[in-house]
Amino acid sequence: MSAPIFIIGSGFAAYQLIKTLRRTDQQQEIHVFTNDQGHDYNKPDLSHVFSKQQSCADLIRMSGEEFAREYQISLHAFTAVSTINPEQQSISVEGETLHYSKLVLATGAKAIIPSMEGDAVDQVLTLNGLQEFEAAQLKIQQAKSVLVIGGGLIGTELAMDLDSSGKKVIIADPCASLMATMLPEFIALQLQKSLIKSGSLLALGDTVKSLTKSELGINVLLNSGQQYQVDCVISAAGLRPNIALAKQAELQTNKGIVVNLELQTSKKNIYALGDCAEINGKVMAYLQPILLSANALAKTLLAQQTTLKLPAMLIKVKTPKLPMQMSGQTVIGVDSWQIDIDAQGCCVKSYDSDKKLIGFIVTEQHMSKAFSMMRELPASL
Known part of the structure; x- marks a missing residue:
């Protein structure tokens, strides 16, 4: 059996990676280090907890212990990683040095x-x-x-x-x-x-x-x-990626932890995923790119080098008073819009200076048009 894979963080990105790894490999040793209890929950649900009168317990899909048993991982809850040593392929945890084969930083982001x-x-x-x-x-x-x-x-x-x-x-x-x-x-x-x-x-x-x-x-x-x-x-003024550990390890950082299209950082066998990762100059803190990133990285970690490819992706905005979906560039980089508004809502297409479709917004009854328009959009990566 190979040396363990270490994952720092227990959010959606980390747990999606684990689920994907386990679909292929049931034996690989995986350790997760997290500052909290390591519960599995759906973070976007936090946007509508008050109207639904939900409690914290309502959001938990699996407790940390249940997740660890289900996916056969070693969960180190309430455990902070103090340092990373890329040359020795080790981390320091509570005064102990632990060695990894691959390390994944899924440290998320902090509210500003x-x-x-x-x-x-x-x-x-x-x-x-x-x-x-x-x-x-x-x-x-x-x-x-x-x-x-x-x-x-x-x-x-x-x-x-x-x-x-x-x-x-x-x-x-x-x-x-x-x-x-x-x-x-x-x-x-x-x-x-x-x-x-x-x-x-x-x-x-x-x-x-x-x-x-x-x-x-x-x-x-x-x-x-x-x-x-x-x-x-x-x-709710935005998020700032958690990059302190990456800086300590002298990984390349910018807005987030800089990674290539294999999600690898500037140091060998260290990867970054989710809200903390910067891909092609962008931090993509949405579920779909994180899901696709986790799927690609799982293959790479299991010795099947995989390049991340991101198609045009749909963003569903949770504003029930005006339901809407969007994709692509809708404000920044837009040269012109084509607007169709009627009693059923609106459909707005955005174009660049070459008159190519680069994004759209659909509201209310027009949301049924979203998937057909997505096929016309350029890939995100």
Whole structure:
């Protein structure tokens, strides 16, 4: 039997890799090192836990122990890896040196909390994982008013879910429209109208200057001078890949851990996968590219060198007040749009300067057109 494969991290990317490895090889020794309990859960479900009145337990598909038994792995829960030695092919864990044949970094990403003033900044909540949700769920469930910092994909999905659960929601974002890097303004406007209609407040083109404690909750002061009183604040201002271990090991890093199309880092026998990996200058924190990456990497780890290929991929936006799907380039790099709007929703096609289709957005009843249009799009990789 070969030396063990070590995986650092226990999120979707790590566990999808393990499931794929086990479909081919039942004998390969696999060790997983994770800072948490190692439960198997679906992270995107965090976007609609409040309207569904779900608890942390509702999201767990398998406990860490159950997953370890099912997939015959050694799970090292609540165990931090302190250093990686690429030359010796070893890691240091709690003072012990352990040797691997292959090492996979699936260390994920950390939620960004923008710089703000005030004595309530330490009360800002994040929901980038099961542990964070478990720590924050009671406070958010009891809140009647919530400030969501960030109007991107996750912030918008979360804000709509909180709105649907009966809370007063304020969204603050420096961009002039919601999901500004993904939606042209004429689509974002429809989304904004649906939120405003249900009572949400949009502080777009604005940022939080300070958060201060009060007897009634948290006082919010925006840079525009606008003030609000809320019960809690959630930051959904984006993610920053966890690359500290990679830097310690002197792996090449940029926005994430730089990998080639075999998911290999700049050091031999070390790979990166998921939210922490940067492929062709991009960190692709969506389920489909992570799933395809895991499938390709599993083959490579089992001595079948495989190059990652990514087709055009569909993004399903969880905004039930305006259901939509999209693929390709929809704002950045777009030269023109073709718009078809009717009572059943809209279909927006985006084109480059050569009049080639490079992306689309479909809403409501037009979502049935998505798969036929995807066949016309260029591959992502």
